[in-house]
Amino acid sequence: MNSIEEFYSLEKKSGYAESLFNDLSDINSRLNAFLNITRISGQNYPFSVKDNICVKNVETTANSKILKSYLPPFNATVVERMLSKNFDFIGKTNMDEFGFGTFGLNSERTPRNPFNEDYVAGGSSSGAAIATAVLKYHIAIAESTGGSISAPSAFCGVVGFTPTYGAVSRHGLIDYANSLDKIGLMSRSAKDIRYVFDIIKGPDNYDSTCIDIEKRKMQSDEGKGAKNTIFIINQINDLLDESVKSHFSGLVSKLENMGFAIKTIDFNLLDKAIPTYYIISMAEASTNLARYTGFKYGLKNNEFSKDYNSFFTESRSNFGTEAKRRIILGTFVRGASVKSKYYSKALKVRGLLIAKMKEILRQGFILSPTMPIMTPKIDDANSLTPVQNYGLDILTIPPNLSGFPHVSFPYDYDKGLPMGAQLISDHFEDYSLLDFVENWENSFKYQFKYNLGSI
Amino acid sequence: MMEAIKIGLEIHVAIPTKTKLFCSCNAYNEQEPNMSVCPICMGFPGSKPMLNAKALEIAKSVANALHSDIAKTISFERKVYFYPDLPKSFQITQLSNPISQGGFIELQSSKKIRIRRIQIEEDPAKILHEEDYSLIDFNRSGRPLLEIVTEPDIFNIDELKEFMNELKSILYYLGIDINTELKADVNVSNQGERVEVKNITGLKDMINAALFEIKRQEAARASGAIINKETRSYDGANMITVSMREKESDEEYGIIYEPDLGEYSIKNLPIIEPTYTNKIAKELAEKYSASEKLIIEQIMFDKNALQLINKFAGTYKINIVISAIEVLKRYNKTLDDEKFEALLIAISKNVLINSETINDIEQGKTIETSSEIDESLIDSAINSMLLENKQLLKDYVNNPKVFNFIIGQIAKKYNASPKYISTRLNILLPKFVAGK
Structure with a gap:
């Protein structure tokens, strides 16, 4: 039984919804999971939505000041599909502005790790992961561009599933980098994710990159990867913290005992993934953010007496620091004089990375720790330079850059903080990942500090 | 160079x-x-x-x-x-x-x-x-x-x-x-x-x-x-x-x-076949020994004209078809094939086409192909004009351009086709010149 069926099978006491709302508001004032919380009936299973996904007439800002008080006139397709199946929308979750961050710290309301509030929750889907870790019955609609589902899922000890690129419609998702953005899910079990993924996936008349993964799987000879072979990339060894390394080798032994064939393999291009990802994502982001000029929606600039350039410049000063950095870098790498050195080259390298990873994934899964470091304290993460920070995405970027489905699942605990591992499969093999995690969950019990909404 | x-x-x-x-x-x-x-x-x-x-x-x-x-x-x-x-x-x-x-x-x-x-x-x-x-x-x-x-x-x-x-x-x-x-x-x-x-x-x-x-x-x-x-x-x-x-x-x-x-x-998207009017005009002009320029003027921006020419140019003289198309344009009319053919017949038989006749054709009325009334009207107009202006005849002998003046005057007065008047004038004028 998944937790959705369980939820409906249980009798809720009167006042259930009220006390859930109060408990959640209370804990939210400390952890900052939600940017806004909606009162729900308590009769339907709740879902939260990352703040970069449009919910009709609910403030949706991608956590940016520039979209302050923006009320979308339409629902994202994923939201529409959830509502049509009678799920209840419970609130918009905190995130790094426009998804720009690894730790959730590019937010005016610092998201905190529910296992220890001095530590980061991870980003950019910080609030989605915290909400999942504190609510007993809940599923989070999150989004990943370069690891925004995996990273916070690992730090908050939940299952974070990022489907094949295009499996879920992006209609209503506020773009960060369109060729990389994927809507995915976070939950406390793979069963719940499977149930909801079935509802939200599939083609959409409002997103032409959206595909039917089952149809594609049947049409191609792709996704024939051996289900009991797991590859570990040799090149990740030098990237891991010692304690991550030792915990991870424990996981590998367990999997071997469970009957998986563990193999090591070289992936020489791994170190090219970060520059490739950041060039492409920033180039696309800088064009996506060009539309925020302060006069059609979001923060309105009423200085209409100014000339266009001053008007635009003034409006756009409302972006946060990281957004400004990515606009500037992204505009630079697509400039006519340097484009071939950066943007065009990155597109080529991306092609090579996809081909190389596919070669491996046709023979089995790829497994790694989700993050190369132990969960950092908020203060330590804040003192990282941007380049150090970007470097920590090294394990989540490869599948994101290549559109391969991947899942981060909790596999161990260290000083009370959860640790996550990330499993990658071939395109359209989304369900093999869920099969794997369901199997894992049979022998490993996830721990949670909070269980708000228990019945 | x-x-x-x-x-x-x-x-x-x-x-x-x-x-x-x-x-x-x-x-x-x-x-x-x-x-x-x-x-x-x-x-x-x-x-x-x-x-x-x-x-x-x-x-x-x-x-x-x-x-x-x-x-x-x-x-x-x-x-x-x-x-x-x-x-x-x-x-x-x-x-x-x-x-x-x-x-x-x-x-x-x-x-x-x-x-x-x-x-x-x-x-x-x-x-x-x-x-x-x-x-x-x-x-x-x-x-x-x-x-x-x-x-x-x-x-x-x-x-x-x-x-x-x-x-x-x-x-x-x-x-x-x-x-x-x-x-x-x-x-x-x-x-x-x-x-x-x-x-x-x-x-x-x-x-x-x-x-x-x-x-x-x-x-x-x-x-x-x-x-x-x-x-x-x-x-x-x-x-x-x-x-x-x-x-x-x-x-x-x-x-x-x-x-x-x-x-x-876009490989499998259908296409609309192109029409090159200059090429078509050239072919039609050769086929019917007509003026290429006259044809191209009609068809370059008029699908309907091209259709009519293609349909009727074999049966009727191409110049007649073009005249009929010009009539349609002048009076801003569209006619079905049957009525258009009535117009073609009328023009072939030198019926005077004015707003009245074109309306008759449009309403499907039979046009009096015995166009004596019109013919006599125009003839008498020519006659009286020449009789009243002896000077015109004298001038004509020295300067044939006078011809155009007469046509212009009559065409204006009776709203008649200059081409038709010119045909009649060609017949009547020699008699006058001879009988002077």
């Missing part, structure tokens, strides 16, 4: 689709400003473009008609610049994989004006500049545009006119009326660097702008100035071009691939 003057064109025409290029809004709602808009064409956060296949079909048909190499797969690019008429602050256009590349239009002289590329893109919104404020109408935002870029193969104004007429005719037969929606950038070099005149509306201004540039560059060179690469705009009111900026390098648009649209195969 190096040509002195070289003109190249970038022509934008609106593609006549019901809906916009990337959304299902009505593309041609001219009634109320900002009524034909949605989150997609307003560039709202979270909206994604959905490509209009009909626009691709029409663009592919144009490419085919201009002998351009049609791409197997096409893709789109984002051209980024900040202006209030551009909702996303980037325009979705085509750069690396346009609809087609290469191609040509052949002029009467058999000279080919080469096409460089044909692409589709979205139209920005319309800005209405008032005295101390501006208004934006997003009804136009996202309308499909076709851009046709030529090589600088046009060497003079006559070629420019002929090229544009031919292009207009080809587009007209594919369902694109470019009289209302023609915008162009005209590149002119007169033995110097290329000067681009941007944002010209309409054919007349294109010609005037090109003429002005040719003369301006000529004069500048004569005075010893060097023509630099430059962008100018056209001031239609004063019929001059004005410098916008000197070009050091090309403009910076930071163009990237449009990831929301991906690649499209």
